[in-house]
Amino acid sequence: MNIQIANIIENRSVSDQYFELVFDYSNFDSEPQPGMFFTVKIDGAFGPVLRRPFAFSGWNPKQGTASALIEKRGNGTHWLAGLASGDTLDILGPLGKAFSFPQRGVRPLLVAGGIGLGPMLFFANVLLARSNQGLCEAPLLIAGFRTQSLIPKLDFPAGTLFCTDDGSTGFKGTVLDCILSLSDALPKVIYACGPSPMLAALARYASSLALPYEASVEQWMACGIGACMGCAVPMTDGTYQRACADGPVFNGLTVDWEKLV
Ligand SMILES: Cc1cc2nc3c(=O)[nH]c(=O)nc-3n(C[C@H](O)[C@H](O)[C@H](O)COP(=O)(O)OP(=O)(O)OC[C@H]3O[C@@H](n4cnc5c(N)ncnc54)[C@H](O)[C@@H]3O)c2cc1C
Numbered sequence: 001m002n003i004q005i006a007n008i009i010e011n012r013s014v015s016d017q018y019f020e021l022v023f024d025y026s027n028f029d030s031e032p033q034p035g036m037f038f039t040v041k042i043d044g045a046f047g048p049v050l051r052r053p054f055a056f057s058g059w060n061p062k063q064g065t066a067s068a069l070i071e072k073r074g075n076g077t078h079w080l081a082g083l084a085s086g087d088t089l090d091i092l093g094p095l096g097k098a099f100s101f102p103q104r105g106v107r108p109l110l111v112a113g114g115i116g117l118g119p120m121l122f123f124a125n126v127l128l129a130r131s132n133q134g135l136c137e138a139p140l141l142i143a144g145f146r147t148q149s150l151i152p153k154l155d156f157p158a159g160t161l162f163c164t165d166d167g168s169t170g171f172k173g174t175v176l177d178c179i180l181s182l183s184d185a186l187p188k189v190i191y192a193c194g195p196s197p198m199l200a201a202l203a204r205y206a207s208s209l210a211l212p213y214e215a216s217v218e219q220w221m222a223c224g225i226g227a228c229m230g231c232a233v234p235m236t237d238g239t240y241q242r243a244c245a246d247g248p249v250f251n252g253l254t255v256d257w258e259k260l261v
């Protein structure tokens with residue numbers, strides 16, 4: 001992990017509320033893995049404020065770039081959306097724990113909800129590359145959105161299943177409804193990132209079938225480096241873990257979702 005002033009290579013709108021930020025990663029000291037995140041200092045007219053965390057949505061070692069898929073939410077993300085190629089960002093990363101790789105012979109099911117797509121797309125592309133080398137099965141990605149206009153104009157792995165709450169495209173219903181409708185073999189391992197209610201529903205499903213399940217939680221963060229307990233995630237054994245340092249990827253069967261949701 002290190003801190004760099006990185007050049008923005010590209011910053012473009014990819015859907016109604018999402019944009020893709022691509023920045024120079026050539027000077028960072030370690031590789032980002034799917035599930036890891038970085039924090040960025042927000043400047044502009046907002047005074048001294050907390051750094052904002054974002055998951056990596058890709059890494060291109062040949063071009064020396066990394067990317068994130070970002071939703072315009074408040075001041076910080078609107079400020080980021082207004083930046084352009086050639087502007088610089090103060091970035092700290094890579095941070096946190098990554099998803100683990102599935103065993104050989106087990107087809108991984110990757111589930112994304114809304115802006116949780118970024119890390120899942122990164123993971124899907126890494127797993128596809130590994131499957132081309134015979135190291136694992138090709139993943140199935142299921143991506144859910146409220147409506148069609150939010151689906152980013154990006155390259156998705158062949159066979160990606162889209163769901164929308166309003167039925168404007170793809171499967172009408174939640175990602176869990178979509179999983180339950182699959183006529184093929186049931187998933188053997190699940191990885192997910194998205195809103196907590198979605199992660200909680202997947203935890204109940206995975207638990208009922210005793211499936212391994214890893215979930216990346218999007219918890220409020222202050223320091224982002226494990227020093228303040230500002231990002232505490234309740235666990236089923238009554239303890240708390242830090243989303244920034246012990247996560248953000250957790251064994252989803254050990255998170256106390258009722259307390260987190
Ligand atoms: C590990 C991690 C990875 C993340 N990855 C991504 C990502 O890849 N893409 C992305 O767009 N966002 C991601 N986020 C969330 C992102 O950090 C927040 O959206 C961002 O900090 C909001 O900053 P802001 O100044 O625009 O909003 P603020 O002005 O701080 O808040 C605006 C609104 O956004 C909501 N909000 C802000 N932060 C969070 C949060 N952490 N969880 C839930 N709601 C929040 C609040 O309800 C508030 O109403 C991630 C968060 C974490 C912890």
Ligand code: FES
Pocket residue numbers: 220221222223224225226227228229230231232242243244245
């Ligand atoms: S945000 Fe400070 S410990 Fe996680």
